[in-house]
Amino acid sequence: MLSVKLKPMGTFELLIIALMIAFNSVFAAYEIALASIGLGRLHALVDEKRHGAAAALRMKENMEASLAVVQLGITLVAAVAAATGGAGAAEKVEPMLIEAGFSGTIAALLAITLVVAPLTMITILFGELVPKVFALKNKEWICLKLSPPMEWFSYAVWPAVWFFERSVTGIVSLFGKGQSSEGNVSEAAIRELRGAASLARISKLIGRREEGIIVSASRLSATPLSDIMLPTEYVGMLPADETMENALQLAYQTMHTRYPVTLQPGSPQQITGYVNLKDIVAEETNGNANQKVSTLTRPIISFTAKASVSECLERLMRERQHIALVREDDRVVGIVTLEDIVEEIIGEIHDEFDRLPTYVRRSGDGWIAGGFASLHHLQHVSGLTLKPVSEKPVLNVNDWILEHLTDPPTHGMTFQDENRRVVVRKTKGALVREAFIYSLPEEN
Numbered sequence: 001m002l003s004v005k006l007k008p009m010g011t012f013e014l015l016i017i018a019l020m021i022a023f024n025s026v027f028a029a030y031e032i033a034l035a036s037i038g039l040g041r042l043h044a045l046v047d048e049k050r051h052g053a054a055a056a057l058r059m060k061e062n063m064e065a066s067l068a069v070v071q072l073g074i075t076l077v078a079a080v081a082a083a084t085g086g087a088g089a090a091e092k093v094e095p096m097l098i099e100a101g102f103s104g105t106i107a108a109l110l111a112i113t114l115v116v117a118p119l120t121m122i123t124i125l126f127g128e129l130v131p132k133v134f135a136l137k138n139k140e141w142i143c144l145k146l147s148p149p150m151e152w153f154s155y156a157v158w159p160a161v162w163f164f165e166r167s168v169t170g171i172v173s174l175f176g177k178g179q180s181s182e183g184n185v186s187e188a189a190i191r192e193l194r195g196a197a198s199l200a201r202i203s204k205l206i207g208r209r210e211e212g213i214i215v216s217a218s219r220l221s222a223t224p225l226s227d228i229m230l231p232t233e234y235v236g237m238l239p240a241d242e243t244m245e246n247a248l249q250l251a252y253q254t255m256h257t258r259y260p261v262t263l264q265p266g267s268p269q270q271i272t273g274y275v276n277l278k279d280i281v282a283e284e285t286n287g288n289a290n291q292k293v294s295t296l297t298r299p300i301i302s303f304t305a306k307a308s309v310s311e312c313l314e315r316l317m318r319e320r321q322h323i324a325l326v327r328e329d330d331r332v333v334g335i336v337t338l339e340d341i342v343e344e345i346i347g348e349i350h351d352e353f354d355r356l357p358t359y360v361r362r363s364g365d366g367w368i369a370g371g372f373a374s375l376h377h378l379q380h381v382s383g384l385t386l387k388p389v390s391e392k393p394v395l396n397v398n399d400w401i402l403e404h405l406t407d408p409p410t411h412g413m414t415f416q417d418e419n420r421r422v423v424v425r426k427t428k429g430a431l432v433r434e435a436f437i438y439s440l441p442e443e444n
Contacts, residue, residue, distance in 0.1 A: 013084050017119065020081035021127045027073040029131035030150055033142035034059060034066055038192050041140065052144035055151045060143075068164035069154040081119065193218050209346075216345045220310035225303055228344055229326045229334035232268035233408050234430045238275060239265045240294040244283045247293050250411075251277050255428065258323045260335065261297045268332040273297035274323055302327050303336070313341045357433065366438025371398035371431055384420065384437060398432045416440070 034056070042060055045053035059066045135142045154161050197214040200206045206214075238247050238259045251259060257277050263270040272294075279296045283289075302325035303312050312324060316338050326334040357370030360381045367382045374396050375386050388394040389403050401422060404415050409432050413424040419440050426433035 016084045017081050020077040020084070021123055023077040024074055024081075024123060024127035025131035026146065027070050027077070028128050029135035029142055030146045031067070031070040031074075032132045033135040033139035033146075035063075036136060037139045037143050038196075040193065042143070045140070045144070050144055052147050056143040056147035059147050059151060059154075062165075064168050065154065065161050065165045066150070068161045068168070069150060069157070071164070072157055072160055073153065078123075081123070190215075190218050213346055220313065220341075220344065221308050223309045223344070224306050225309060225312055225326050225336055226305040226328070226333075228309060228340050229305070229336045230340070231334045232332060235260060235268060235335055236427075237262045237266065237268065237271065238293050239263075240272060240292065240297065242293045243290050244280050244293065245289040247275075247280050248284055251280065252426075255433075258337070260300065260323075260325070261293055271300065271325060271332060274300045300325055302332075304328065305333060309341055309344060312336060313338075316341070363436065364438075366436055368425070368434060368436055369397045371396065371401075371428075371433050371435070373397050375400060382437075384439075386417070386437075397435055401432045401435060 037056075037060065039057075039060060042053060042057040046057055194215050197206070197211045201208060201211045236250075236256060236259060238250060238261050240261050240263050242250070258274050259277070260268070260271045260274050262268065263272060275293055275296045275298065280293070283291055283296065300323060301315065301319065301321055303315075305326050305328040316322065316324065322338045324336050325332050326336055358372045358374075358377070359368075359370045360373050360378050361368050362382075367378075367384065369378055369382075375394065378397060379385050386397070386400050388400065392403070394400050394403060401409065401424065404417060404422070405413070407413075408430050409424050409427050411424060411427060415422055421438055421440055423436040424432055424434075425436055
């Protein structure tokens with residue numbers, strides 16, 4: 001019976017192997033940390049001036065080169081560890097197996113197995129799995145601490161890094177998957193942010209509405225003003241030469257806070273600024289009812305239709321403005337307000353004047369009806385039957401009136417339906433807030 005008493009490997013060999021496993025764990029941890037951290041978070045860390053953030057961002061933005069650096073490091077330390085283990089097997093274990101009666105070939109194979117098997121297990125456990133799991137849970141800390149030395153290492157092996165980077169890029173391009181475009185990167189960042197927001201909601205850190213706010217805010221930089229602006233045909237304007245008294249009456253019809261001021265009534269191309277309703281009320285109260293609106297006009301800023309919503313929001317906040325013109329080819333095509341932008345983030349905002357009224361009341365020979373009054377309610381109270389002109393469902397007075405109009409509703413607009421006349425009294429943007437409906441005398 002063969003008896004083999006194995007001598008342990010030398011202290012020097014064990015130190016070299018342990019050191020290589022430690023280096024392997026560093027490269028493995030950095031690889032998984034850099035791959036899993038987001039570009040947006042790295043940009044934020046750079047803005048916070050965190051040490052190592054700039055190097056981490058540079059490494060993240062060039063992942064092909066960064067992966068080449070990591071693989072070079074892992075390959076080098078693995079080669080050193082394997083060579084050291086192999087040398088130990090040849091010098092320490094193999095002679096003892098031969099003395100025990102094994103043939104040279106069998107002794108060599110057994111020697112390598114006895115060294116490689118435990119070395120492989122230790123490397124997998126402490127050189128790969130443990131550091132990678134740790135890095136997933138501490139990716140930000142790993143990137144900040146290891147990116148500077150990894151960047152220095154990349155400079156030291158730059159020729160090899162350059163070769164592998166170019167090779168990987170060329171091979172991947174053969175499969176039709178070149179480098180990501182800016183749009184793809186942007187979409188990927190948005191998906192990443194949406195995933196993080198969804199995770200935060202599932203973890204009960206935020207609610208569903210907060211999740212929606214985060215996702216909506218991320219879209220502002222990619223949304224042009226033309227998508228959210230109010231077209232000029234729906235914009236209520238005040239003539240510059242109108243008196244305060246008349247301007248107040250005009251403002252009462254739409255109940256806005258700020259109105260563009262135009263030199264020519266109804267012309268958006270002649271807008272010179274805007275006026276705040278509070279200023280008009282103040283002048284009217286102080287007895288200046290005949291003063292012109294032009295004396296209260298404030299400057300109004302403008303943007304191109306292609307400008308992003310985020311750009312507009314930043315400037316409005318910086319200059320403390322609430323309204324701006326939107327231009328295309330040097331023509332005013334609409335307006336945008338701070339409220340419009342906020343609604344893009346948090347959803348519709350309704351104030352006391354946004355909801356269309358539902359009242360129906362007698363007035364002389366006719367009836368005054370709120371735009372949100374249902375046709376059934378109008379018929380029940382007044383006896384008036386308003387028949388839709390199409391098969392499209394019509395639920396209220398506003399919908400019924402809009403069916404009969406070819407242009408956006410304005411104050412004083414009149415039309416006739418069968419033996420009834422309808423006068424638009426008040427509007428809210430493109431909606432009818434109030435209308436006067438009366439029956440025409442029958443012809444003999």
